[in-house]
């Protein structure tokens with residue numbers, strides 16, 4: 001099938017590459033010329049396991065094309081996915097400008113019946129808005145060829161997780177399709193069912209609902225996941241005070257099938273490009289209808305507080321003036337297996353330590369460049385603080401001269417490190433573990449002073 005994907009970010013690029021891998025003829029369109037050039041050279045601008053090899057393979061078999069030509073892009077796809085960004089505006093609402101421009105472009109250049117699929121995470125009512133914009137462009141041009149003016153707008157939110165995006169896309173647990181009656185709904189449904197048939201071989205994964213419910217399902221899912229994280233973080237802070245081990249509690253809770261184990265890890269708070277902005281956008285929608293989402297308000301507040309927890313622990317241990325102290329940081333990306341730094345908790349941890357006078361040596365397995373850019377931006381008004389960060393591309397060299405190691409992202413290579421080398425290299429054997437990678441008792445046996453989150457027996461809490 002001929003497919004166009006508008007926007008080649010984490011979602012658009014994975015969608016386009018994976019649909020090409022399944023045999024479709026795909027054009028990925030983006031306004032970022034640098035990105036498109038890289039992609040045409042077979043280089044993935046983002047780090048995502050397995051993605052670059054799929055891009056290379058499908059470029060060479062000519063099933064995948066990258067373009068900055070909007071007319072070619074709109075003409076190509078029978079199905080056009082909109083997968084552009086929907087960042088947060090200062091009011092907390094989703095900024096729909098990229099979606100609106102995409103809709104305008106489709107309406108301007110539409111040449112035959114199209115299924116327009118909103119894959120971006122967008123507030124309820126956005127599909128209607130896209131429909132209006134496309135129609136208004138068609139009306140402007142007022143072509144008399146009826147087939148060229150037909151289209152259907154669907155909602156098909158994406159649930160992939162950065163870090164295993166290709167796998168998630170190829171093996172979705174559900175495909176949500178929001179389709180409203182009328183507007184050639186049956187034709188659109190048939191096309192989408194054909195496109196997604198390879199994912200439904202084992203069992204039917206597609207759930208069809210109305211467009212507004214589909215739009216809402218995405219926000220509701222992210223809100224639930226963020227709630228679980230903040231809930232556990234709040235309990236972890238209490239656990240620490242009353243000598244309870246939150247990891248034991250997590251296992252005890254997770255064994256209940258009604259609860260399950262996922263997203264119950266205490267840590268330094270959630271970040272990334274989705275949870276923070278989606279929680280804000282959902283609250284904004286509620287506010288527009290004179291409602292306050294009390295639970296989500298607290299989820300957000302708890303998360304903001306939790307991002308400060310590592311700094312508080314370090315200040316408690318080393319005193320409020322950190323001048324003369326160097327700390328080593330392992331893990332900068334907002335989660336493992338990605339180079340995405342958007343809203344990464346590491347930004348707040350690093351900024352907090354710098355503001356108290358510390359110097360930092362930082363390391364991440366893949367996001368060193370992205371982290372430099374993100375930290376430069378985070379510290380744009382405090383450039384003297386940025387100068388106090390050394391970016392060291394080596395997991396153990398980064399520890400040299402450091403008073404303590406601070407673990408912020410749970411990359412696999414941090415899970416079974418060379419403890420002997422860590423102890424030898426650090427100035428003092430102190431670890432602040434924002435991801436609870438180790439057992440406090442075992443760390444004591446290894447002669448480390450260990451500070452986890454909500455752990456029984458963590459040192460000097």
Ligand SMILES: NC(=O)c1ccc[n+]([C@@H]2O[C@H](COP(=O)([O-])OP(=O)(O)OC[C@H]3O[C@@H](n4cnc5c(N)ncnc54)[C@H](O)[C@@H]3O)[C@@H](O)[C@H]2O)c1
Nearest residue numbers: 007008009010011030031032084085086098101120121158
């Ligand atoms: N990142 C995730 O894990 C994830 C998961 C599920 C859903 N989502 C949602 O998917 C959407 C995209 O997220 P992302 O992380 O891929 O975003 P992104 O910022 O990584 O990518 C957006 C891309 O769109 C391009 N773009 C901007 N305006 C454009 C235009 N007018 N025409 C063509 N291209 C344009 C940008 O250049 C960029 O390459 C968001 O709504 C997000 O909430 C993201």
